[in-house]
Structure formats: C-alpha cells, structure tokens
Amino acid sequence: MSISRWLTFLLIALLTVPGMTSAQEERAPEALLEQLAEASPRDTETVIKAIATSGHERARNWLDAYGNNRLSQVKDTGQIVIVLNNRGRDWEVADAITGENLGETSRRDLDRIAVNNAIRRQLEGVMAMMNLYANDLEVREAAALDLMGKVDDAVVEDVTARIEEEPDADIRSRLEQAVAIYQVEEQGSAEVINVLAGSLHPRARAALNNAVASEDPALRAPAEKALGSIEQKLKMNKAAETLYFGLSLGSVLVLAAIGLAITFGVMGVINMAHGELIMLGAYTTWGMQQLLPGQPGLALILSIPAGFLVAALAGIAIERSVIQFLKGRPLETLLATFGISLILQQLVRTVISPQNRTVVSPEWMSGSLVINDALSLTLNRMYVLGFALVVFATLMLIMRRTRLGLEVRAVTQNRAMARSMGIRATRVDIMTFALGSGVAGLAGVALSQLTNVGPNLGQNYIIDSFMVVVFGGVGNLWGTLVAGLTLGTINQLLEPWAGAVLAKIIVLVFIILFIQKRPKGLFPQKGRAAEA
Amino acid sequence: MWLTRPLQERSTQLFLGILFMALLVVSVLHVALPEGHALHVSAYTVTLLGKYLCYALLAVAVDLVWGYLGILSLGHGAFFALGGYAMGMYLMRQIGDRGTYGDPVLPDFMVFLNWQELPWYWYGFDMAWFAFAMVLLVPGALALVFGWLAFRSRVTGVYLSIITQALTFALMLAFFRNEMGFGGNNGLTDFRDILGFNLRTDEVRLGLFIATGIALALGYLVCRAIVTSKLGRVSVACRDAEARTRFLGYRVERVQLFVFVVSAMLAGVAGALYVPQVGIINPSEFSPLFSIEIVVWVALGGRATLYGAVIGAILVNYAKTVFTGVMPDAWLFALGALFVLVTVFLPQGIAGLLKRRRKRNDDTPETSSTAEATA
Numbered sequence: 001m002s003i004s005r006w007l008t009f010l011l012i013a014l015l016t017v018p019g020m021t022s023a024q025e026e027r028a029p030e031a032l033l034e035q036l037a038e039a040s041p042r043d044t045e046t047v048i049k050a051i052a053t054s055g056h057e058r059a060r061n062w063l064d065a066y067g068n069n070r071l072s073q074v075k076d077t078g079q080i081v082i083v084l085n086n087r088g089r090d091w092e093v094a095d096a097i098t099g100e101n102l103g104e105t106s107r108r109d110l111d112r113i114a115v116n117n118a119i120r121r122q123l124e125g126v127m128a129m130m131n132l133y134a135n136d137l138e139v140r141e142a143a144a145l146d147l148m149g150k151v152d153d154a155v156v157e158d159v160t161a162r163i164e165e166e167p168d169a170d171i172r173s174r175l176e177q178a179v180a181i182y183q184v185e186e187q188g189s190a191e192v193i194n195v196l197a198g199s200l201h202p203r204a205r206a207a208l209n210n211a212v213a214s215e216d217p218a219l220r221a222p223a224e225k226a227l228g229s230i231e232q233k234l235k236m237n238k239a240a241e242t243l244y245f246g247l248s249l250g251s252v253l254v255l256a257a258i259g260l261a262i263t264f265g266v267m268g269v270i271n272m273a274h275g276e277l278i279m280l281g282a283y284t285t286w287g288m289q290q291l292l293p294g295q296p297g298l299a300l301i302l303s304i305p306a307g308f309l310v311a312a313l314a315g316i317a318i319e320r321s322v323i324q325f326l327k328g329r330p331l332e333t334l335l336a337t338f339g340i341s342l343i344l345q346q347l348v349r350t351v352i353s354p355q356n357r358t359v360v361s362p363e364w365m366s367g368s369l370v371i372n373d374a375l376s377l378t379l380n381r382m383y384v385l386g387f388a389l390v391v392f393a394t395l396m397l398i399m400r401r402t403r404l405g406l407e408v409r410a411v412t413q414n415r416a417m418a419r420s421m422g423i424r425a426t427r428v429d430i431m432t433f434a435l436g437s438g439v440a441g442l443a444g445v446a447l448s449q450l451t452n453v454g455p456n457l458g459q460n461y462i463i464d465s466f467m468v469v470v471f472g473g474v475g476n477l478w479g480t481l482v483a484g485l486t487l488g489t490i491n492q493l494l495e496p497w498a499g500a501v502l503a504k505i506i507v508l509v510f511i512i513l514f515i516q517k518r519p520k521g522l523f524p525q526k527g528r529a530a531e532a
Numbered sequence: 533m534w535l536t537r538p539l540q541e542r543s544t545q546l547f548l549g550i551l552f553m554a555l556l557v558v559s560v561l562h563v564a565l566p567e568g569h570a571l572h573v574s575a576y577t578v579t580l581l582g583k584y585l586c587y588a589l590l591a592v593a594v595d596l597v598w599g600y601l602g603i604l605s606l607g608h609g610a611f612f613a614l615g616g617y618a619m620g621m622y623l624m625r626q627i628g629d630r631g632t633y634g635d636p637v638l639p640d641f642m643v644f645l646n647w648q649e650l651p652w653y654w655y656g657f658d659m660a661w662f663a664f665a666m667v668l669l670v671p672g673a674l675a676l677v678f679g680w681l682a683f684r685s686r687v688t689g690v691y692l693s694i695i696t697q698a699l700t701f702a703l704m705l706a707f708f709r710n711e712m713g714f715g716g717n718n719g720l721t722d723f724r725d726i727l728g729f730n731l732r733t734d735e736v737r738l739g740l741f742i743a744t745g746i747a748l749a750l751g752y753l754v755c756r757a758i759v760t761s762k763l764g765r766v767s768v769a770c771r772d773a774e775a776r777t778r779f780l781g782y783r784v785e786r787v788q789l790f791v792f793v794v795s796a797m798l799a800g801v802a803g804a805l806y807v808p809q810v811g812i813i814n815p816s817e818f819s820p821l822f823s824i825e826i827v828v829w830v831a832l833g834g835r836a837t838l839y840g841a842v843i844g845a846i847l848v849n850y851a852k853t854v855f856t857g858v859m860p861d862a863w864l865f866a867l868g869a870l871f872v873l874v875t876v877f878l879p880q881g882i883a884g885l886l887k888r889r890r891k892r893n894d895d896t897p898e899t900s901s902t903a904e905a906t907a
Contacts, residue, residue: 270690322876331689333875334690335828335874338871339869339870340871341868342865342867343864346865346868466694466697504705505702508698512698513681515695516684517685519691
C-alpha cells in the first residue's frame with residue numbers, strides 16, 4: 001500500500017472512529033469500506049456502525065454482501081468489490097461504491113474480507129437499525145417491527161436513542177417494546193414488563209413466557225399479569241377474525257343465493273341450474289382475463305357487466321326453452337332444470353376443460369389489511385363482502401322502487417288480476433328470470449376471486465343456496481341476507497372444534513330440523529304475498 | 533292373503549310373467565350354452581343385469597312415494613346406500629383374517645388407520661341375520677325419524693324435495709370422513725364370501741341375479757298390494773288433494789309416514805343386493821346426482837305405474853352402459869337432455885305411451901298429470 005493511501009486511511013480513521021459525525025465526506029464511503037477490510041475484529045463493530053449511519057445509498061448492500069461473505073478487495077488496486085457470482089474459477093464482481101458491473105475476475109486476485117458469526121450477529125442488529133433512520137415512514141415502521149426480539153447489546157443504545165428522536169408515536173411504542181423485550185430477557189428487568197402488556201406480537205409473548213418460567217418472583221408476578229391481559233386481547237382478536245371469516249363466507253352464500261331468492265322465492269320457479277349460471281359468471285371472468293392478458297383489474301371490472309349479461313341471456317334461454325312450458329308444475333321444473341345443469345356442466349368440460357382454471361386477482365385485491373399483530377383481514381374477502389352488500393342493496397331498490405319490481409310483485413301475487421290491469425305477465429316472467437340469473441352471474445364473478453373456477457363450481461353451491469333461501473323464508477330478500485350471513489358465521493364458529501366437513505353437516509342438519517319447526521323460514525311471508 | 537291379492541290383476545301377472553321368463557332365459561343361456569356360443573350370456577352380463585334389477589327395485593321404491601304419494605324424494609339414494617353399507621359391513625366381517633393385514637376382526641382400512649378395536653356399531657355384523665335385519669331397519673329408521681319430523685310439520689312439495697337432497701348430501705359428506713368408520717373415501721370393498729359361498733364364482737353371481745329378480749318381484753307385489761288397498765287409495769288422495777283428505781278425517785301424516793318407510797326399506801334391500809354384485813360400496817352412492825337420476829328413470833318409465841319404473845330404470849341404465857363405453861363425454865349430455873325431454877314432452881313416460889295405444893284402462897284411474905302437492 002502506498003504511503004499516500006495509508007495516510008488518507010489514517011486521517012479518515014481518526015476522523016470517523018471517535019465521533020462518526022464526519023463520515024459523510026466525499027471519499028468517506030470508500031474509506032470506510034477499506035477500513036472494514038483492514039479492521040481488526042475488535043474494531044469491526046465500530047466500522048460497521050459507521051457504515052450503517054453513513055447514510056450512503058448502498059450501505060445496506062455492502063453490509064449485506066459482507067454478512068454473506070461476498071465483500072472482497074482486489075489485491076492489486078485495493079478496490080472493494082461485491083462478488084455477484086462465486087461459482088467456478090472466475091468470479092463476477094461489481095464495484096461496491098458505484099454498483100457498476102466489472103465483469104469476471106480470477107478469484108486469486110481477490111482478497112475476501114473476513115467475517116465470522118459474532119460479526120454476523122452484530123450485522124443483523126445493525127442492519128435492522130439502519131432503516132430506522134430512513135425518511136420513509138413505512139420503511140421505518142417495517143424496520144421497527146423487524147427489531148422485535150433482535151435488539152442486543154450492540155444496538156440497544158442506538159435504539160434507545162432513536163426512541164427520543166422518532167416523531168411517529170406508533171413506531172415509538174414499537175421501539176419501546178423491542179427494547180423492553182431485550183431488557184426483560186437479558187437484564188431481567190421487571191419495570192418494563194408493563195410496556196409489553198399491550199403488545200400482541202408473538203415475540204413479546206415469548207419474552208413474557210420466559211419471564212413467567214424464570215426463577216425470579218419479582219419478574220414472574222407482573223409477567224403473569226401482563227400475559228393474562230395479552231391472552232385476553234388475543235381471544236378478542238381471534239373472535240373478530242372468526243366473525244370476519246364467517247361474514248365473508250356468509251357474503252358468498254348471500255351472493256349465491258340472492259339470485260335464487262328472486263327466481264325461486266319471488267317467482268316460485270325451482271331452477272336447479274342456478275349453480276351453473278354462477279359457474280358461467282365465473283368462466284366469463286376467466287374468459288375476460290384471457291382476452292385482456294396482463295390487465296386482471298380491468299378484466300375483472302369489465303366482467304361484472306359481462307358476467308351479468310352472459311348469465312342473464314342463459315337464463316332467458318332456459319326460461320323460454322323449458323321453464324315456460326312447465327308453469328305450475330314445480331317438481332317437473334326441478335327435474336328439467338337439473339337436466340339443464342348437467343348439460344351446462346358437460347358443455348364446459350367439453351368446450352373448455354374438465355380442469356380447474358385459475359383467475360388472477362388484480363393487485364389492488366390481493367394482500368391484506370393489517371389491524372394489529374394478531375389480526376389482518378384479507379382484502380379480496382373484504383371486496384366480496386362489500387360487493388355482496390352492493391348487489392343486495394341494488395336488488396332491494398329494484399324490487400321496491402322500480403316499475404319492474406312493482407310488476408313482479410303484482411304478477412306473483414295475482415297473475416290473472418295483474419294481467420287484467422295491463423301488465424304483460426310473460427314479459428315480466430322473462431325479465432325477472434333474467435334478473436335472478438344475471439345476479440347468479442355476478443356471484444360467479446365474485447367467486448372467481450375466492451375459489452378455483454371449474455365445471456363443478458356451481459354444484460358446490462346449489463344445495464347451500466337453496467338452504468339459505470328456505471332458511472331465510474321464501475320470497476323474502478332480507479331473509480336471504482340474514483340467513484346467508486348467519487349460516488356463514490355459524491359454520492365458521494363450529495369449524496375450530498368440529499372440522500370443516502362436520503361443521504357443514506351440523507349446519508345442514510340444523511337447517512333440516514329448523515325447517516321442521518318453522519316450515520316458512522326465519523321471516524315468513526305475511527299478508528297477501530303469503531297466499532300467492 | 534294381502535300379498536297375493538295383486539296376483540289376480542292382469543298387469544301384475546303380465547309383469548311377473550315377463551320378469552320370470554327373463555330370469556329363466558338368462559339363466560338357461562348362461563348355464564346350458566358353452567362359452568363362445570353366440571347366444572351365451574357371460575357372467576359379466578349376468579352381473580350387469582343383476583345390477584339393473586337392483587336399480588329397478590330402487591325405482592319401484594321411488595315410484596311408490598312419488599307416483600302414489602306425490603312426494604318427490606331426492607334422497608332415496610341415501611336409503612339405497614345405507615342398505616348397501618349394512619350388507620357391505622356383513623361382507624367385510626366375512627373376510628376375516630384373509631385381508632391384506634390378516635387381522636381376524638378389524639377390516640383392512642381400520643388396521644390401516646391404526647384403530648385398535650372394532651367400533652360398537654360394527655358389532656353383530658358378522659352374523660348374517662343381524663346384518664340382513666339391519667338392511668331393512670337402518671333405512672327404515674332413518675325414514676321414520678326424518679319422515680315423522682317432516683310430515684308432522686307438513687313440509688311437502690318442493691321443500692321436502694330439497695330437504696331430502698340436503699339429507700343425502702349431508703350423509704355423503706359424513707361417510708367421506710375416515711373417522712366415521714366406514715372406510716371413508718374408498719368405502720368397503722374386497723369382499724370374498726356371502727353366507728359361506730365364494731362371491732367370485734359364476735354360480736354365486738347367477739344366484740345373486742336370481743335372488744335380485746325374486747326380490748324385485750316381491751317388492752313389486754308389496755307395492756301393488758299397498759296401492760290397491762284402501763291405504764293406497766288414501767295415499768293417492770293425499771297426493772292429489774292433501775288438505776281435502778285431511779279435512780275428510782284421514783291422518784295424512786301417518787299414511788305418508790307408512791308409505792315413506794316401506795319405500796325406504798325397499799330401497800335398502802335394493803342396495804343390499806347391489807353391493808355383493810358390484811363388489812364395492814362407497815359414499816358416491818349418496819351423491820345427490822345419483823338420487824336425482826333415479827327420479828328420471830321413474831319419470832321416463834311413467835309415474836304411478838310401478839312397471840313403468842322398472843322399464844325406465846333398465847332402459848336408462850342400459851343406455852348409460854352403452855354411452856359410457858362408446859363415448860363417455862356424451863353421457864351427461866344425453867342424461868340432461870333426457871331430463872328435459874321427458875318432463876316437457878313425455879309427462880306420463882313410456883307407460884303413458886303404451887296406455888294411450890291400448891286405449892284401455894287397467895285398474896289405475898289415478899294417472900293424472902296434475903299430481904303435485906302445491907308448494
């Protein structure tokens with residue numbers, strides 16, 4: 001090494017090691033790296049910290065490479081490089097400072113900067129620290145979360161110092177918890193246990209569990225108390241999660257059943273092909289995504305009207321070709337529409353494929369909404385829940401506030417009278433059936449986001465849908481909403497201790513028994529509508 | 533005697549005559565002619581025909597409740613399968629220590645699942661009389677409880693259909709579970725003996741075929757005896773005007789319950805005869821699709837005729853055998869189309885066509901097309 005280099009190094013070492021404030025100078029990063037290469041194991045920690053707080057955009061890369069044994073020094077020039085690929089004799093390297101790819105170099109020309117496990121441990125803490133200084137709130141939040149359970153002797157002071165500077169209250173309390181875990185576990189400090197009492201993070205619970213198991217009674221008593229309050233909170237969160245899943249399942253049931261509530265409940269037509277209309281809606285979504293590759297979001301939004309149309313047209317075809325000839329013969333209608341459902345299923349198997357098709361979820365629908373450490377709600381289910389409510393509200397409006405709704409109710413209550421008042425009953429039949437079928441298509445669009453799209457999709461929902469309609473009370477849309485959400489929630493409540501299949505069986509048996517008790521469902525029709 | 537009374541009817545004589553002729557012809561062709569002869573009926577065909585006869589008996593059971601009581605049961609497959617499971621459990625116990633794992637008591641699948649002892653509900657199934665009694669009692673008991681609950685609260689029409697479908701669906705899910713102790717997904721299979729005879733010999737297969745034929749004849753006689761009795765008249769009255777019958781002072785739900793339970797027992801017998809012939813029973817027999825298929829056999833043959841149900845069952849299943857052999861994909865299309873065409877164009881089924889041609893009324897004035905209970 002030349003004398004001038006040596007002097008520079010000495011100068012920077014003098015400037016940086018004690019205060020670390022002047023590390024931001026022009027040539028500092030390079031110097032710091034060289035310092036790392038030269039440092040004795042005892043000094044390494046200081047240098048690492050200097051790098052971490054240097055604020056250099058590549059500082060993370062360096063430490064990362066260092067921890068992974070990939071930071072090397074070129075023997076001749078003293079240049080510090082990051083090894084990108086260390087297979088074979090020639091290694092691909094990149095300049096550490098600029099990140100520029102330098103091509104391959106013989107590995108004999110490289111001097112690896114030694115690292116050991118002790119240093120690696122330090123690195124972990126330091127790297128978790130680094131992002132605490134970032135300007136981006138989310139990065140800081142993630143870094144603080146990452147620090148849970150990772151605070152050690154090396155970083156505890158820095159983290160504590162950081163707490164004072166941190167402007168965001170959430171992150172501050174998160175950091176306090178992280179420090180408290182360290183203090184409880186390493187120092188057996190009982191005073192900070194209260195800090196952990198509010199935390200739902202599994203690491204905080206682990207620390208408290210250790211404290212409960214410890215010898216020290218001064219530590220044990222408060223830890224037990226804190227743990228108790230945490231368990232309480234966890235239970236609440238668990239209950240909230242079950243409720244969410246229940247409502248989500250319920251919303252799926254409502255979507256699947258609401259179309260049936262119109263065709264079966266209001267019109268009195270047993271349409272066993274309803275499930276297949278749902279399936280058609282789901283396949284429409286899939287088809288739309290095939291037409292618009294790379295734009296799942298747009299495809300999904302377009303498939304809402306498309307799914308409605310496809311299913312509604314299929315519904316009209318079914319009504320015109322079969323159901324109209326079987327008016328007043330419900331059992332025959334049941335059989336004929338069941339035949340149609342078989343044909344539709346087989347059609348999909350033959351034309352598309354017997355295999356399931358995957359429908360991609362757009363980005364804005366994937367991921368989840370994090371409420372706290374123990375509770376996060378998946379977004380796609382939230383959207384489906386909202387969608388179900390919107391569809392329900394729209395249907396309610398149509399039935400209550402539009403001309404069509406009025407005519408539908410008139411025709412179902414007294415067909416002959418309605419006709420004599422000038423309502424075209426046949427047209428109303430078609431429109432109503434199309435509406436119910438179209439809503440089934442919408443259900444399919446929503447379901448494609450939650451389950452696989454396959455020929456059996458509809459079959460899986462037909463019995464459940466009928467159960468929901470019958471349970472809620474035939475001819476009553478509100479009943480369908482309440483019944484769907486109730487059954488979904490009951491199902492989810494039973495699942496933890498009965499298992500998924502048994503829960504379903506119990507719910508089915510429950511409905512069968514319920515129908516015996518109240519044959520007209522939860523909300524029976526009253527007055528004139530009941531006589532129809 | 534009440535059971536022999538229907539023998540005086542011409543339609544019953546004709547039906548039984550054709551049935552026994554068919555049994556005789558098949559048996560003779562199978563036994564007397566050498567293999568390779570053009571008219572020889574192979575053991576495979578005998579078993580296949582035996583299977584059709586089981587389905588025919590099942591269809592008769594469904595026709596009894598649908599045709600004469602107006603109850604469209606979409607869950608008769610459940611009674612069929614329960615009878616089948618009772619028989620399957622007996623056959624399972626007959627395997628003894630000849631199973632793959634050689635356990636003298638536990639069936640193979642229990643050894644496989646590491647069960648230590650036989651569940652209590654398997655006790656007794658090593659005895660033929662007990663198992664055969666269960667073939668009748670288990671479906672009968674389920675029908676009794678279910679029917680009592682349903683008819684008492686006057687659940688009829690479409691609601692009852694959907695609930696029966698839910699019943700068989702729930703049972704299917706339950707039997708798919710390994711914890712139930714009925715072999716889960718795979719069901720019961722690998723049978724060897726029945727009543728000490730080796731199931732895999734041609735003679736036993738022929739014997740089972742003939743036994744099925746006799747069971748069908750007896751089942752037909754029982755149903756005929758019921759529908760021609762006073763009880764049968766009331767049952768038809770329930771079908772056509774339930775409320776009116778009730779106002780006339782009849783206990784409608786008792787009639788319904790009786791007919792429903794008898795029908796379930798017949799379905800159980802059909803299932804019990806079905807299992808040794810096909811050699812397996814698994815939860816797919818509980819599937820709602822199967823139950824609803826039975827209904828279309830009856831619809832095709834013609835409701836409320838009993839013999840129509842037999843014709844329908846045999847025709848549809850023959851078509852199924854042919855279709856699934858030649859072009860499997862087309863079968864569901866054909867079945868679906870059958871559902872639609874029969875209900876729209878042939879509401880009285882094949883029997884209705886025959887009747888119209890003969891222009892003669894036997895003794896069944898009750899074949900009207902407006903036979904549904906109002907929802």
